[in-house]
Amino acid sequence: MAVPPRFPRDQWYVAALSDEVGPTLLARTVLNEPLVLHRTAEGTVSVLADRCVHRRYPLSKGTLTERGIVCGYHGFTYDDSGLCTAVPGQSRVPRTARVSTYPVVEQDTMVWVFIGDPDLADPAAIPRVEWLSDPAWTSVRSMAPLAARAGLLLDNLMDLSHETFLHAAYIGSPEVAETPIVTTVDDTTGVVRVERRMSDAECPPAYQALSGLDRISRWQDIEYHPPGLYLLHIRIAPPHTLPAADGSDPGGFRTEVLYAITPETDRSTHDFWIVGRSFELENPELDRRSIAAQSAVVQQDVDALNLLEEILVADGSDYQELSVNLDTGGLAARRQIERLSARQSVPR
Amino acid sequence: MAVPPRFPRDQWYVAALSDEVGPTLLARTVLNEPLVLHRTAEGTVSVLADRCVHRRYPLSKGTLTERGIVCGYHGFTYDDSGLCTAVPGQSRVPRTARVSTYPVVEQDTMVWVFIGDPDLADPAAIPRVEWLSDPAWTSVRSMAPLAARAGLLLDNLMDLSHETFLHAAYIGSPEVAETPIVTTVDDTTGVVRVERRMSDAECPPAYQALSGLDRISRWQDIEYHPPGLYLLHIRIAPPHTLPAADGSDPGGFRTEVLYAITPETDRSTHDFWIVGRSFELENPELDRRSIAAQSAVVQQDVDALNLLEEILVADGSDYQELSVNLDTGGLAARRQIERLSARQSVPR
Amino acid sequence: MAVPPRFPRDQWYVAALSDEVGPTLLARTVLNEPLVLHRTAEGTVSVLADRCVHRRYPLSKGTLTERGIVCGYHGFTYDDSGLCTAVPGQSRVPRTARVSTYPVVEQDTMVWVFIGDPDLADPAAIPRVEWLSDPAWTSVRSMAPLAARAGLLLDNLMDLSHETFLHAAYIGSPEVAETPIVTTVDDTTGVVRVERRMSDAECPPAYQALSGLDRISRWQDIEYHPPGLYLLHIRIAPPHTLPAADGSDPGGFRTEVLYAITPETDRSTHDFWIVGRSFELENPELDRRSIAAQSAVVQQDVDALNLLEEILVADGSDYQELSVNLDTGGLAARRQIERLSARQSVPR
Incomplete structure (x- = not known):
């Protein structure tokens, strides 16, 4: 039995210490999955996939505004649920425009995320x-x-x-x-x-x-x-x-x-x-x-x-x-x- | 249709701005092809493969003399047509000793080269x-x-x-x-x-x-x-x-x-x-x-x-x-x- | 016949100049084989495989003591013949605990080692x-x-x-x-x-x-x-x-x-x-x-x-x-x- 080359996906992991997450965008990769974290106006932690649906630019390189995360390349905008709410140059937003969100629990001063099948995520x-x-x-x-x-x-x-x-x-x-x-x-x-x-x-x-x-x-x-x-x-x-x-x-x-x-x-x-x-x-x-x-x-x-x-x-x-x-x-x-x-x- | 991983070869590309090319050796790779450029005594631009036929040392690391480019490793010498004209230690130059040359056009202050099939190179x-x-x-x-x-x-x-x-x-x-x-x-x-x-x-x-x-x-x-x-x-x-x-x-x-x-x-x-x-x-x-x-x-x-x-x-x-x-x-x-x-x- | 990609293993090579080898641990890789060298109390040169048998930590990162080389991670100890003589937390040392040693000859102010089959090592x-x-x-x-x-x-x-x-x-x-x-x-x-x-x-x-x-x-x-x-x-x-x-x-x-x-x-x-x-x-x-x-x-x-x-x-x-x-x-x-x-x- 050698050193485990990989750890299991359907498990909770600490993505951040609570005090790392504030009203700014934090990039963090967990189990090869690029994530962007921030603390919402309500004080909860949002965890989204860190890739714009348009051309995959990292959302963590964008800016956090009242309307949500604005991608730093072409301005696609996402709310805390990962839904794209604005696309430049057109009023209609494609229905499929959405980035993945991840189960998250903040507990005992740590932020835990679940990367695998979300149906298996039991807090x-x-x-x-x-x-x-x-x-x-x-x-x-x-x-x-x-x-x-x-x-x-x-x-x-x-x-x-x-x-x-x-x-x-x-x-x-x-x-x-x-x-x-x-x-x-x-x-x-x-x-x-x-x-x-x-x-x-x-x-x-x-x-x-x-x-x-x-x-x-x-x-x-x-x-x-x-x-x-x-x-x-x-x-x-x-x-x-x-x-x-x-x-x-x-x-x-x-x-x-x-x-x-x-x-x-x-x-x-x-x-x-x-x-x-x-x-x-x-x-x-x-x-x-x-x-x-x-x-x-x-x-x-x-x-x-x-x-x-x-x-x-x-x-x-x-x-x-x-x-x-x-x-x-x-x-x-x-x-x-x-x-x-x-x-x-x-x-x- | 994703980002094109490669660009076509049988096309003209800008290899240099005109003012980059003078009477010194300029190394530049285009479409994975290592090139050495210089401006000849006649004022035209010479473009040769940047690999000596002997041991593949880059010609761009050599010196430009009146006799042509002298390789910086063992002194093989090439004229502007890519022909090897001198080999150290012997008077005879092997007939196959020649580096590739490339179609080149200088126009509108830019130097264009053609990397693909030269028969398709229409200025x-x-x-x-x-x-x-x-x-x-x-x-x-x-x-x-x-x-x-x-x-x-x-x-x-x-x-x-x-x-x-x-x-x-x-x-x-x-x-x-x-x-x-x-x-x-x-x-x-x-x-x-x-x-x-x-x-x-x-x-x-x-x-x-x-x-x-x-x-x-x-x-x-x-x-x-x-x-x-x-x-x-x-x-x-x-x-x-x-x-x-x-x-x-x-x-x-x-x-x-x-x-x-x-x-x-x-x-x-x-x-x-x-x-x-x-x-x-x-x-x-x-x-x-x-x-x-x-x-x-x-x-x-x-x-x-x-x-x-x-x-x-x-x-x-x-x-x-x-x-x-x-x-x-x-x-x-x-x-x-x-x-x-x-x-x-x-x-x- | 191209540049030889590899050199033969069943041959003597200089691993070090004599004055490089003293009573401290010297890491040196020869023919892809990581070695640790030191000069013993008797003045001869010891050459061991530079990997602890336990978790492969390089022995060259350990310390040289009177009892031999002590691994810097968990303290496994090796004598000059490569035999493990001490394991932390237990008195018995597993019989198989031994690192490879290599034929070595010091001659004309150089230290020669033989990486291949030791039976072929003729000084x-x-x-x-x-x-x-x-x-x-x-x-x-x-x-x-x-x-x-x-x-x-x-x-x-x-x-x-x-x-x-x-x-x-x-x-x-x-x-x-x-x-x-x-x-x-x-x-x-x-x-x-x-x-x-x-x-x-x-x-x-x-x-x-x-x-x-x-x-x-x-x-x-x-x-x-x-x-x-x-x-x-x-x-x-x-x-x-x-x-x-x-x-x-x-x-x-x-x-x-x-x-x-x-x-x-x-x-x-x-x-x-x-x-x-x-x-x-x-x-x-x-x-x-x-x-x-x-x-x-x-x-x-x-x-x-x-x-x-x-x-x-x-x-x-x-x-x-x-x-x-x-x-x-x-x-x-x-x-x-x-x-x-x-x-x-x-x-x-």
């Missing part, structure tokens, strides 16, 4: 991430463009032992790679969980300022919702300590890391990330440090995965792998992609 | 552009390299309604897109004419300094000679005025815009342009403004068409269009390309 | 270059990356008449191209010799400062050992002089130029060069001038050959050549490549 299938709308939490966020297939990012995130080597300067420590993982799969939901719990580990640089500790109890609990949502629940606490029986954890720091893995094309990916915390909510300096550290870590991954993508293409079908214990999470995740891909609609 | 088939040699006219000119197929440039020029949207800052005004066109095709010559005449229109920025008018009568008369010559006859005058019955037009400004559309490869084009006027002949400041305005407009087209070329390639055979009234000119032009392409020689 | 087949280890000689050296197939570099070097045209400013003079060559092939060893001896020639710029002469006797004796080693024996002396019968040559300057032609991929080449002299051994200023002149000449070749590679690809199978007397050396060399390619192992 209830989108996983909730409660802490994103919990006032006891704050977060920082961004998106990194990745010139590598989504499967390589999924592999990367499901096996955090790479932190020890690729991210040594930020979040790596020897114990991450040394500590065995526990992998479980929920056959009903497809959710894959990978737990790695270190009771007495070196505190990596990124956590020292935060915790003031040299050695820590460190938990990394991955919760992967196929195909595109990855949640990492982190606990940092003094060594050999556990939360209380009632769940309270006065000595522990909890942080959440969310990745949304959205294929752009067969060989590029939108790598969305959100880092949340439930302490020091109003601390802009901590925000800045958090953004800097996470951006640096993500860039290390991007550099490595872009290189691997080049290698996969150059090596062609000769690609071979050897999997070991720490790959159980990644292999389980790949199986979920295969399972979801088995039954899907054809591209429209 | 009388090259359309004349009299104002280019009329002392009552002056002009500015240049060539913009376009990373898009020639058909996209033809589409662009045949439908000037795009001026309203793409060129709003220079030559666009609402009336261009709003005013219907009249399209006629001469079945004998294949010439396509598209007339758009606005009797009371907003004066676009590029014409205000020239005319001193806020509103104008504006005529745009396109005269397309397939496959590669596009003439735009422009009249700017006070609103609701017409030329006199004898053709005189004291209140009107006449300008001419010429485009020569020459395919370089299947996906790139030489976009030659000349802008002429019959007033203020000796006005270098007006020359400069004319060059600046036209260069800016052409660059807007180049940017848009380069983007469309990428989209055509990315979308592959899924490419679909919806044509409306304002496309009658462009569609008529495409039909001429198809007609001329139907019977043609095979590449030599 | 005695590597040609010796005695002057490289002779204390009476000194040298300067470097490697130029070439974005062209190795056959184009071989063509270039076997026909030095191009010096007159491509390198006029450095080592060209009219007599090089005018003087006929004598080509001989040793059918047993495959060595091709091309001699060009000018008894009274213009002294090119690069030799004037050296010799103080305006006209010279100039010998260029090529000795090509297929597939990858090219030796050029140069004698510069006063016109019409010969060495003495006992071989002594008090009025002559002897220099040696060595090229190692190593295919990187099917369309790129490592162009190693060494320039040696047996006079003024301790003259850093002469070293600097020699490096500057040879680098400039090599760059002229690189520019020309990169252009020819683009032409070969663009022209496709239409590629045609016309060969003349001065090509006898190049054609003989191509035949040796064909002969060596006829019987070879399949890629592993």
